[in-house]
Amino acid sequence: MKRIISLFLVLIMILSMAACSRNDDEVKTAVSVEEIKKPEYKSGQTITLKVYNWGEYISDGSEDSLDVNAAFEEYFNTNRSSLYGGAKVKVEYSTYPTNEDMYSKLKNSAVAYDIVVPSDYMIEKLKNEGMLFSFDTSTLSNYKNIPESFKKAYYDENNEYSVPYTYGMMGVIYNKEIVDKNDIYDEDNKKTWGLLWNEKYKNNILQFNNPRDAFATAMYWKGLNVNSTDPDEWDKALELLKEQKPLLQGYVNDEIFNKMKTESAAIAPYFVGDFLTMAEEEENLDFYYPDEGVNYFVDAMCIPSCSQNPHIAKEYINFMIGETAAVANAMYIGYASPNSAVINSEEYIEAMNEYAYEGENGEGAYELLYNYTPDVVNAAYDSLYPGEISPACYRSFDPDIQTHVNTLWEDLKISGSTELWVHILSIAIVVAVVAYAGYSIYIRKKRSRDYRMRDKQKMLEKRTKALENAQKPTE
Amino acid sequence: MNKKRSFMNSIAAAPHIFWAVLFIILPLLIVLYYAFTDSDGHFSFSNIASLPSYASIFWLSLELSIIATAICLLLGYPLAYIIAKSKPKTQKILSMLLMLPMWTNLLIRTYSIMAILDNGGIINTLLGTSMQIVGTKGAVIFGMVYDFLPYMVLPIYTCISKIDKNMWEAASDLGCNTFSTLTKVIIPLSRSGIISGVTMVLVPSISTFYISQKLGGGTFELIGDTIERQFVTGALNVGAAISLVMMILILISLTVMNKFGDSDEGGIIV
Numbered sequence: 001m002k003r004i005i006s007l008f009l010v011l012i013m014i015l016s017m018a019a020c021s022r023n024d025d026e027v028k029t030a031v032s033v034e035e036i037k038k039p040e041y042k043s044g045q046t047i048t049l050k051v052y053n054w055g056e057y058i059s060d061g062s063e064d065s066l067d068v069n070a071a072f073e074e075y076f077n078t079n080r081s082s083l084y085g086g087a088k089v090k091v092e093y094s095t096y097p098t099n100e101d102m103y104s105k106l107k108n109s110a111v112a113y114d115i116v117v118p119s120d121y122m123i124e125k126l127k128n129e130g131m132l133f134s135f136d137t138s139t140l141s142n143y144k145n146i147p148e149s150f151k152k153a154y155y156d157e158n159n160e161y162s163v164p165y166t167y168g169m170m171g172v173i174y175n176k177e178i179v180d181k182n183d184i185y186d187e188d189n190k191k192t193w194g195l196l197w198n199e200k201y202k203n204n205i206l207q208f209n210n211p212r213d214a215f216a217t218a219m220y221w222k223g224l225n226v227n228s229t230d231p232d233e234w235d236k237a238l239e240l241l242k243e244q245k246p247l248l249q250g251y252v253n254d255e256i257f258n259k260m261k262t263e264s265a266a267i268a269p270y271f272v273g274d275f276l277t278m279a280e281e282e283e284n285l286d287f288y289y290p291d292e293g294v295n296y297f298v299d300a301m302c303i304p305s306c307s308q309n310p311h312i313a314k315e316y317i318n319f320m321i322g323e324t325a326a327v328a329n330a331m332y333i334g335y336a337s338p339n340s341a342v343i344n345s346e347e348y349i350e351a352m353n354e355y356a357y358e359g360e361n362g363e364g365a366y367e368l369l370y371n372y373t374p375d376v377v378n379a380a381y382d383s384l385y386p387g388e389i390s391p392a393c394y395r396s397f398d399p400d401i402q403t404h405v406n407t408l409w410e411d412l413k414i415s416g417s418t419e420l421w422v423h424i425l426s427i428a429i430v431v432a433v434v435a436y437a438g439y440s441i442y443i444r445k446k447r448s449r450d451y452r453m454r455d456k457q458k459m460l461e462k463r464t465k466a467l468e469n470a471q472k473p474t475e
Numbered sequence: 476m477n478k479k480r481s482f483m484n485s486i487a488a489a490p491h492i493f494w495a496v497l498f499i500i501l502p503l504l505i506v507l508y509y510a511f512t513d514s515d516g517h518f519s520f521s522n523i524a525s526l527p528s529y530a531s532i533f534w535l536s537l538e539l540s541i542i543a544t545a546i547c548l549l550l551g552y553p554l555a556y557i558i559a560k561s562k563p564k565t566q567k568i569l570s571m572l573l574m575l576p577m578w579t580n581l582l583i584r585t586y587s588i589m590a591i592l593d594n595g596g597i598i599n600t601l602l603g604t605s606m607q608i609v610g611t612k613g614a615v616i617f618g619m620v621y622d623f624l625p626y627m628v629l630p631i632y633t634c635i636s637k638i639d640k641n642m643w644e645a646a647s648d649l650g651c652n653t654f655s656t657l658t659k660v661i662i663p664l665s666r667s668g669i670i671s672g673v674t675m676v677l678v679p680s681i682s683t684f685y686i687s688q689k690l691g692g693g694t695f696e697l698i699g700d701t702i703e704r705q706f707v708t709g710a711l712n713v714g715a716a717i718s719l720v721m722m723i724l725i726l727i728s729l730t731v732m733n734k735f736g737d738s739d740e741g742g743i744i745v
Contacts, residue, residue: 100709203594203607209693211708249594250610250692264595399514406710407528413696414531419612426538429545 032160033135033303033310043086049312052102052113054299055095057166059325059332066328069093072319080315089312106131112306114313120298121396123162124155133303133310134160140318142341145326149375150338153298154393162300163317164338166330167374168271169296170213171289172196173278178204178266190291193221195267197240202247206259206268209251211409212394213295214241217269219391220293223384227395231404238408242415260285273335276365279357286359289372293381296374296392298338336369343370506722509715522716529701529717536697539612539687540680543619544627547676548669550620551627555668556661558628559635570632573625581622582685588618589689610692618686619676626675634668635661670732678725 041047051069061067069091076089096102099122106116106126118126126132137143137159150164172195174184179201186192196205196217208214216226218240224233249265257274259265261282275287301320303313319325323341330337331351342348355365363371374392381390397405513519558569576584591597592608599605608614638661646656662669684699691697696704698721705714 098707100707103709203605207693209688210704245694248692248694249607250694252693253688255589255689258590259593259595262590262593262595264593402708402710403713406705406708406713409704410528410532410696410701413694413700422535422538422542422612426541429541 031133031305033133033314034139036310038084038311039309041085041087045085045087047084047087047089047309047312048092049089049115049309049316050092050094050111050113051115051316052094052096052105053115053117055097057095057117057333058093059328065332066324068320068325068328071325072316075319076312076315084312106304106306112308113304114307114309115301115316116304117165117299117301120153120155120300121394123300123302125396126302127155127161131305132161133305133307135303135310135314136160137163140314140321142318142322145321145323145339145341147338147340149373150298154395156300162302163321164298164300165320166333166335167296167298167338168273168335169289169372169374169377170216170269170271170294171275171287173260173268173270173275173285173287175260175263175266175284176286177284178263184288191288193217193290193292196269197244197247199247201267203249204266205248206256206265207244207248207251208269209253211405213269214251215405216295216394218244220290220295223292226295226391229398229401231401234401234405234408238412241412245412245416272368273333276334276355276357276368280355283356287368291380293384293392294377295394296377297394506715506719509711510719513712522712525713526716526720529698532696532701533698535695536681536699539616539697540619540677543616543623543680544673544677546616546620547624547627548673551624551672552631552669555628555631555635556657558632573628577625584622585618585686585689588621592690609690610694612691612695614690615687618690619680619683622686623676623679627672630671630675631665631668634665638664674729674732681725682721
């Protein structure tokens with residue numbers, strides 16, 4: 001027993017050795033990469049650079065694309081190796097499906113990642129928890145490729161924690177054959193989120209199956225702040241979503257691809273990069289950005305504070321925003337690129353023209369991605385709500401609001417879902433089972449009582465017989 | 476000699492114990508830890524206290540899984556009976572056919588059902604209609620039945636085929652026809668199979684989240700979805716508390732069900 005307990009303690013100790021998280025008592029100030037000494041790399045040594053990125057989020061050499069990680073290794077080993085004592089680098093690449101997965105892995109596992117690519121709100125959270133290295137972005141030779149509009153973002157005001165990798169915007173996908181073009185405009189002739197609430201398309205509308213994005217569609221529509229800390233605003237949005245629920249075909253995540261391609265549904269909110277993929281297979285699909293405001297996300301490269309090779313991580317970041325790697329990635333991923341070298345690259349523009357999508361004014365995928373940019377969104381919001389910070393980007397929730405939103409989401413899921421037959425049938429089954437069990441217990445008891453009675457009777461008969469027999473000879 | 480054997484035994488058992496500790500007991504302790512702490516790691520009952528608000532979701536999951544289990548039993552018992560009664564060669568083929576869908580991953584099977592039942596899916600295309608099937612509770616029950624039916628049939632089939640042939644003969648000798656043999660002899664003797672079948676269908680259907688997400692169209696949540704969402708949105712503590720209560724409830728219901736199983740047959744899991 002003692003051995004088992006001690007085994008437990010050892011295991012718990014191993015599991016609680018968190019790599020990147022720090023104790024609450026420590027001061028949460030970031031360490032700068034430039035301040036720490038470069039490890040002593042030796043010639044002939046192979047350094048493993050651990051890169052942790054979203055799935056399907058890098059050009060990996062499939063379908064004639066450039067293998068960016070291999071290209072980095074080659075570049076580093078031939079051009080930069082001498083700065084690191086002649087050491088060679090090897091990229092170890094792994095992927096995650098959500099920001100939250102990445103966060104918990106970073107916080108709880110002992111793997112020391114050198115590069116992660118979180119979204120905006122997650123960068124803010126990691127930064128606030130002291131889980132990132134800061135670094136001097138001006139020392140990156142390719143940093144000039146990053147447009148000014150992506151610098152000094154709210155999550156990284158001094159450009160010292162992150163370098164943007166991709167970005168994307170949310171909008172509405174609709175089927176041109178089914179949806180009347182006039183319905184995407186409101187009374188003021190502005191493109192509106194209201195299409196998702198249009199009763200004409202009952203059972204043909206899809207909605208996000210996660211609270212953050214679903215609430216956002218309602219909040220953008222009615223000019224509520226998606227980063228509000230006021231529970232009342234969320235309650236208002238809930239009313240809108242409840243109103244919408246009877247019109248919906250369902251709340252979906254990645255099923256949206258299939259449903260839109262097979263024309264199972266006609267209207268859905270989603271991200272523009274994914275829309276381009278869908279439009280490859282279904283030519284009736286079109287896309288618009290509602291004028292009331294949309295969400296955009298930025299995924300950016302960061303160096304976690306657990307990194308063992310932050311200097312080489314910087315080399316990696318610099319390579320990724322260089323023209324070769326950035327163009328290859330942008331073509332592979334299909335999301336918009338926050339990189340002027342990509343936007344102006346002829347190779348890239350040509351590749352974007354190969355997309356099947358064609359808007360009504362003849363604009364192609366390139367125009368759809370880049371004509372409506374985050375700064376346009378922010379400017380539009382400024383003119384609508386002067387003086388307020390644009391809520392186009394999601395901010396990290398504080399725990400109270402997170403709980404509140406979760407509760408509202410459950411409320412939404414429960415609402416209106418009364419199908420009486422479910423209650424009746426299940427209660428009938430339970431009653432039947434209980435009745436059967438009771439009956440069989442009763443039968444069993446009765447039988448065993450009967451048997452016991454019979455045994456008793458037999459015994460009595462035997463005894464009387466024996467008595468009779470015993471008495472006989474004396475007669 | 477004896478001492479030596481017990482030493483050898485403990486060596487042989489060591490990997491299993493290590494496995495059990497690492498992957499069963501330790502995770503349970505972690506769930507326990509999260510269920511009774513708040514997000515800052517301080518001891519707290521607030522997660523447990525917040526559970527009553529999930530009661531209606533829990534009831535819905537329970538109701539749907541009870542219906543699915545009952546349908547599985549109604550479909551599965553005759554099937555198991557037919558398989559057990561057929562010739563050995565046919566038995567092999569039939570049980571292989573039963574197992575065949577299980578070679579495909581559950582997620583893929585569920586996703587394909589969604590594609591079949593969808594508004595623009597195969598059924599609606601063939602009929603030329605656009606019935607709304609995905610998104611109803613019926614579709615979720617259908618998915619549960621489809622996915623978990625083999626778990627009902629297999630234990631019952633094993634149980635029936637283990638019944639001594641003499642029992643059947645004795646029953647008919649004593650005047651039972653086929654039907655009363657079934658009701659008076661075979662069903663009571665295969666009770667342990669029924670109970671393990673019911674358990675193996677009921678427990679995964681209560682806690683399923685994938686089936687309800689895909690076939691329920693996300694318009695309602697089952698308790699599995701709720702737990703999943705809590706974990707995904709980072710509310711580990713509430714998620715852990717729900718899981719803990721679920722585990723306890725399942726444990727209780729298994730114990731109750733075992734009471735009805737034949738004690739000497741040993742029956743099932745708990």
